Amino acid sequence: MWIGAVSLFPEMFNAVTDYGITGRAVRDGLLTFNAWNPRDFTHDRHRTVDDRPYGGGPGMLMKIQPLRDAIHAARESAPGKACVVYLSPQGERLDQAGVESLASNESLILVAGRYEGVDERLIASEVDREVSLGDFVLSGGELAAMSVIDAVTRLIPGALGHAQSAEQDSFADGLLDCPHYTRPEVYEGQAVPDVLLGGHHDQIRRWRLQQSLRRTLERRPDLLEKRVFTEEERQLLDEILNEPGA
Ligand SMILES: CN(C)c1cccc(CNc2ccc(C(N)=O)cn2)c1
Numbered sequence: 001m002w003i004g005a006v007s008l009f010p011e012m013f014n015a016v017t018d019y020g021i022t023g024r025a026v027r028d029g030l031l032t033f034n035a036w037n038p039r040d041f042t043h044d045r046h047r048t049v050d051d052r053p054y055g056g057g058p059g060m061l062m063k064i065q066p067l068r069d070a071i072h073a074a075r076e077s078a079p080g081k082a083c084v085v086y087l088s089p090q091g092e093r094l095d096q097a098g099v100e101s102l103a104s105n106e107s108l109i110l111v112a113g114r115y116e117g118v119d120e121r122l123i124a125s126e127v128d129r130e131v132s133l134g135d136f137v138l139s140g141g142e143l144a145a146m147s148v149i150d151a152v153t154r155l156i157p158g159a160l161g162h163a164q165s166a167e168q169d170s171f172a173d174g175l176l177d178c179p180h181y182t183r184p185e186v187y188e189g190q191a192v193p194d195v196l197l198g199g200h201h202d203q204i205r206r207w208r209l210q211q212s213l214r215r216t217l218e219r220r221p222d223l224l225e226k227r228v229f230t231e232e233e234r235q236l237l238d239e240i241l242n243e244p245g246a
Contacts, residue, residue, distance in 0.1 A: 001103070001156050002032045004074035004082065005145055006067065007112040008049060010035035012142045016149045025159045033149070036074050038066035050115050059116035067118060071109060071126050078107035084128045085148070086111045086118070087141035091130035094148070096174075098131070103152040110148060112141030174227050176220060178211035210236040 005013055016022040017033050025031040039047050042065075049067075050060040075082055083105040092098065102108060111118075111127065123130065133144045153159050181192040195207045213236055216223050229237065240246060 001030070001105075001152065002079050002082075002107040003149055003152075004078055004107070004109040005033070005035045005112060005142075005149075006038060006070045006074060006109065007035055007140075007142050007145070008037060008039060008114050009112075009140065009142055010037050013146060013149075016146045016153075021159060022150050022153045025153050025156060028158070030156045030159050031149075031153050034074070034077060036070040038062070038070045041066045041069035041073070053116065057116075061116055062113060062118040062122075064119045064122045067111070067122050068126060071111065074109045078109065080106040082107035082109045084109045084111065084126055086113065086123055086127040086130045087133070087144035087148070088113060088117060088130055089132050089135065089137055091132035094131050094133055096151075099148070099151040100155060102129075102131075102148065103155040108148075108152070110141075110145040112145045114140045174223055175212040176216045176223070178208040178215065206232070206236065209233065210240065213237055214240050 007013070013033065013035050017026050022031065026033060038049050042048055049063055051063050053059070053061050071084060075084075083102070085102065085108060087110065131144075131148070133147055138144060181196060185192050185197070193207070195203055198204075209232070213224075213233060217237070217240065
C-alpha cells in the first residue's frame with residue numbers, strides 16, 4: 001500500500017515509519033510512505049502557508065496554493081489514482097468499517113491541517129473524504145493521520161504476524177475484546193480464570209466469545225444493535241441475560 005502525507009511537520013511521521021508494526025511494514029516493503037510539506041511549495045520570501053480568515057475571527061487558516069501544490073506533487077508520486085483524505089473534527093466518524101474502506105485504496109494521501117483548518121475551497125476541489133477520529137480537537141491533523149496509517153497498515157496481508165492477524169479478526173467482527181491474562185497466575189489475590197488454565201481450546205474459545213459479548217453488552221450496547229448473531233452467540237447471550245441479577 002502507498003500512503004502520502006501532506007503536513008507542515010513531516011518529521012512527526014517518523015513515529016509510524018520508524019517503530020513497531022508500521023515500521024516493519026515499511027522495512028518489508030508492504031507499506032510505502034512519503035511526506036510533502038506545503039512550505040516547500042511557497043514562493044514568497046517568508047514561505048507563508050497561513051493567512052487570516054475572511055470575516056475575522058480567531059486564529060489563522062492554511063492557504064490554498066501551497067496545500068494544492070503539495071497534494072498535486074503527492075498525486076504525481078502515487079501509483080494509481082489516490083484517495084485524498086482530510087482529517088478534521090468536521091469529518092465522517094471513523095470506525096473499523098471505515099478503516100477497511102480506506103485500506104481498499106491502492107494509494108491514500110492524508111492531508112493534516114494545522115491552525116484553524118483550511119480554506120473550504122481546497123476541500124471542495126482536492127479532498128475525496130473528510131474523516132474524524134472522534135469528537136475532540138487536536139492541534140493538527142498529524143496524530144489523526146498517523147492513527148489512520150496504523151489502522152490501515154494492520155489490514156495489509158503479512159503486516160501482522162500470522163497469529164496476530166487471526167486474533168485481530170475476532171476483535172474486528174464488531175465486538176469489544178475479551179479480558180486477557182498472562183503470568184503470574186495469581187496477582188494480589190486475583191487468580192486467572194480456571195478455564196484459561198485448562199487447555200480445552202473449544203471451552204476457551206466459547207468463554208472468550210461470551211466475555212466479549214458480556215463486555216460489549218455492558219459497555220457498548222449500541223454495537224450489538226445492528227449485529228447479526230450466530231446461533232452460538234445467541235445461546236451465550238441468553239446465558240448472560242438469564243444470570244441471577246442480570
Ligand atoms: C476546526 N479545527 C480546530 C480544525 C479543523 C481542521 C483540522 C484540524 C486539525 N486538528 C484535528 C484534526 C482531526 C481531528 C479529529 N477529531 O479527527 C481533530 N483535530 C483542526
